[in-house]
Amino acid sequence: MTVDSEPSDLIGRDEEMSAIIAMLRGDGGSGLLLVGAAGIGKSALLHAASRVAVGDSRMVLRAAGVQSEARVPFAGLHQLLYPLTDRFGLLPPPQRKALLAAFGYADGPALQVFVIAIATLELLADAAAGRGLLVAVDDLHWIDDATAQVLGFVARRIASEPIALLAATRPGFEDLFTAAGLPARTLRPLRRAQAERLVRLRHPDLDKRWRGWVLEHAEGNPLALAELPLTASACQPGAEVRVPLTARLERSFTARVAGLGPTARSAVVVAAAADSNDFAEIAAAVTIAVPGSGADPLRPAVDAGVLVVSQAEVRFEHPLMRSAVYQSADADLRRRAHAAFAQVLDAQPERRAWHLAAAAPVPDEAVAAQLELAAESAARRGAGTASVAAWEQAANLTPRADRERRAGRLLRAAELALELGRPEQARELAGSAEPLSSAPSYLARLTLIREALSPGVPGDPLRVRILADLASEMIDAGQTDLSFRLVLAAAVRVWSADPGPATRDYLSAAMARLPVPPDDPRLLAAGGFVDPARYGDLITRRIAGLRPDQLDAAAGELAMSIHLVGADQAINAVQLAVVDGARREGKLTALPRMATQQTWNAIALADWQVAVPAADEAVRLAIETRQPMWQAAAMTGQAMIAGMRGDDTDAERLAQHAEAIVLPARISAVLCGIQFARGVTAIAAGRYDEAFDQLRRVFDRADPSYQAVQSTWALGDLAEAATHTGRVAEAREIAAAFQPGELDSVAPWTRVALIYAAPFLAEDDAAEAEFRRALAANLVRWPAYRARLLLEYGSWLRRRYRVAQARGPLRTARQVCVAHGLLPWAERARRELRATGEADEEPRTPQRISLSPQELQIAQLAAGGLSNREIAERLYLSHRTVGSHLYRIFPKLGITSRIQLPSALATADASPAAGLDLSREGRSEALVAEPGQAGLRDVARAGVDRQ
Secondary structure, three states: OOOOOOOHHHOOOHHHHHHHHHHHOOOOOEEEEEEOOOOOOHHHHHHHHHHHHHHOOOEEEEEEOOHHHOOOOOHHHHHHHHHHHHHHHHOOHHHHHHHHHHOOOOOOOOOOHHHHHHHHHHHHHHHHOOOOEEEEEEOHHHOOHHHHHHHHHHHOOOOOOOEEEEEEEOOOOOHHHHOOOOOEEEOOOOOHHHHHHHHHHHOOOOOHHHHHHHHHHHOOOHHHHHHHHHHHHHHOOOOOOOOOHHHHHHHHHHHHHHOOOHHHHHHHHHHHHOOOOEHHHHHHHHHHHOOOOOOOOOHHHHHOOOEEEEOOEEEEOOHHHHHHHHHHOOHHHHHHHHHHHHHHOOOOHHHHHHHHHHHOOOOOHHHHHHHHHHHHHHHHOOOHHHHHHHHHHHHHOOOOOOHHHHHHHHHHHHHHHHHOOOHHHHHHHHHHHHHHOOOHHHHHHHHHHHHHHOOOOOOOHHHHHHHHHHHHHHHHOOOHHHHHHHHHHHHHHHHHOOOOHHHHHHHHHHHHOOOOOOOOHHHHHHHHHHOHHHHHHHHHHHHHOOOHHHOHHHHHHHHHHHHHHOOOHHHHHHHHHHHHHHHHOOOOOOHHHHHHHHHHHHHHOOOHHHHHHHHHHHHHHHHHOOOHHHHHHHHHHHHHHHHHOOOHHHHHHHHHHHHHHHOOOOOHHHHHHHHHHHHHHHHHOOOHHHHHHHHHHHHOOOOOOOOOOHHHHHHHHHHHHHHOOOOHHHHHHHHHOOOOOOOOOOOHHHHHHHHHHHHHHOOHHHHHHHHHHHHHOOOOOOHHHHHHHHHHHHHHHHHOOOHHHHHHHHHHHHHHHHHOOOHHHHHHHHHHHHHOOOOOOOOOOOOOEOOOHHHHHHHHHHHOOOOHHHHHHHHOOOHHHHHHHHHHHHHHHOOOOHHHHHHHHHHHHHOHHHHEOOOOOOOOOOOOOOOOOOOHHHHHHHOOOOO
16 A cells, blocks of 8 residues: 655644744744644644744754643743853843843842843844744643743734744633733544545554544544553444543553653653753662662663653653643652752752652641742742742641741732732632731731722722731831821722722721831821821922932822822822832833823823823733733823724724723723813813713712712813803812812812812803913912913903904914814814914825834934943833834934934924824734834934944
8 A cells, every 4th residue: 555655744734834834934033822622733833843943044942841841930921931041141131130030040129021022032032133033832722821921921022023933832822822912723634535544554554443432532632642552452442432532542651651761750750750852961869769670761661752852851742742641650659759859950949849749748847848948949030920839839838737827928928929919819719828826917918908809989988097006006016117008098999989088097097007108208208198188288399309219118109199189290200110110120010000101291292292002002001911901091181082083983892992992880080080080072073961970970970980089070161061062060069069169178180170160160250361361370380271271261351252362372382282282272262363364285195104102112212322232121011122113213203313312303393283103003902013124134223223
């Protein structure tokens, strides 16, 4: 019989190979995720892709998940980057130190995984330069979580790099990478004719009866088609039971190993217990665990095709074989194997601790203590998931009599799980800890966990008082850090929904007992949440005197708190310092909220060149870090920008998207912002009835968009809409509830809203005085409101036939609105001037500069003198991606070198209304950079690629 000469491992995979080859030979970077059951052919496709890449002179980097390595932080990344070790020295020092610490080569402070991720991206981009790179990752479902996060980060950012990312995983594990933009291709079982061809190729001597049995029971799975004939008699299921295919394969593998001698079988079990593929480690452990195993203990298993030794690594023929061998082994032999590895790994305490844990037959405090150290080490290396697992296992190995210590370990695991965004795991761990201890500090920590898991009614006075009382108790016990966490949790509750002045005062009294200076950033942060009106001026004064090194204690909360206060340039400087610090430390999860706050501050200034890229970045990073609330908050900022610039269609699209995210959870602060944006958008379009109805909702305590403090920010806009709809009396009634007494302080945002509202709510005979008083107020930070006041005042004068007096404020309003890109109001000012008899040509619309928000951000940083590598570090890109962006930016701005950037952007600054295309089409919707262009080797000659 003539047997088909087609390679057996690729039978039936023509479509998949064509897609892989197209990916490898396409322009720019791309990725593909292969999804399929065990044995379906994923590994074969990865090997074939590697052969094609090598044939195309691409560099190939490989990694494969190993079930026993899944708890070892960065084990997969170490595999992947090991061939690039000699390039680590080329990385910027912070990245190099982070990578070395991640791999256990150096000690250092606690790391954020995203610093390691940007270091990885830089290494891969440099390795890909000139020749291209294939990153092939097999068994992604067994890759450790820290490596998976890094790979997801890289996957989002390879579009401008000649990098192909090909990964394989089993069904149910693809979400992380499809969320990163990798298309997925599911591998299906082979058709009957393809399956028969494979069996004939691999087993040409198999008789017809057994071939039919194999075809029936292999279900088109290539591994089963190749494996089952080897041990068919051992794998036949009983007539009454349909055994799953995976079980039949595992039974087949076990049968193959059973054919080895006792010593060889034991050696294979030791290899299955390993948490790496290192030949020297495995061989040393075998000699300890299996007495008399000889000088070459693995040779019989290699000769039998059970193990494969290559390049100082030991691998099983298939990952299923490893798990089948381990699960079927005697428990005592497994413990001896792990104990042997603990001896071999004496110099690697983190891995040693896990082997000691696996070898422990009963709870053992000495082993638990080792795991606790491993948990702390994993946290320092940015491996939060591994740290949670180590804390939990340490609790499991804590002697039952030591309830306090066991509770503490479970609580720490729960707190970390919560930080990682795993609420169900945190709930389970906290539930296990709860009955173990009644120590006050443990109860306080449990309360904080419950606060995050089940917040209940945000402004519930009882919950605020409970937190305040616990904080006071912790102050008395000397637990200052824990007391601050409790105070801050209570303060956020107060912000989310007003519990009333008595409860705010109760919490303020607890805050006053905190044993810290009055300018402690944590205290200032809480004050901004509790009562922006009371603490606003205090925060403004004290923030100005803070040194950058004083910001670390509560940087994220402080940035949020001072955003609520509003305030001045000193506040802006602190926020910028906080954001820069978060970027340097790789705190990617903190950046969406910080960039959102920058967005709203820039909106107040009508500074679109800051607001637009900040909002765009906040949305992208919130999606990437899975923070839907901050995604919605940033999209609300985008909606406000679009509305103020006259794109009401885009504004409503963004508002609806944000609303769909936060309405089910009734997150009032964001819902309030959405209604605020809708109201201002309607005012810009002259739809005043709609504007009043939208804004009226934020003052209705029964409406989900009501927010005690933030609602007051819309008072001025509500008053303006009321004037144009004859509903001034209703607006006056609403505003009366927010008028401060003589001794009351008012938060800056609210103060501006009240100033703006006053002329609209005044009686006719007092309106002009109120207009003049409002225009005399310090509204330098609020140019949009000042311009709109001028427009309304000029219109008010014109309607009273004081035409000559009207022209001055109308001219100024038009100029300011044009300068700040407030197009709807600029057009209204032009029409009002024409109504006064002043000729005014419709402004010409200059040609737009089509910079995306990310391109604008890069151009601004480059104009500020930063190198490509410095920009890359700030924006979590590779320096080559930055170079490719600048390569596209230069012709858009009509320049040829970096030194021209400041003047080009200054020109755009002078007329942001027309200078930059920041419309929906110009906005970056993707989470990855655009594909690069050919000819980047010539970029340096244009002055772009300044590293």
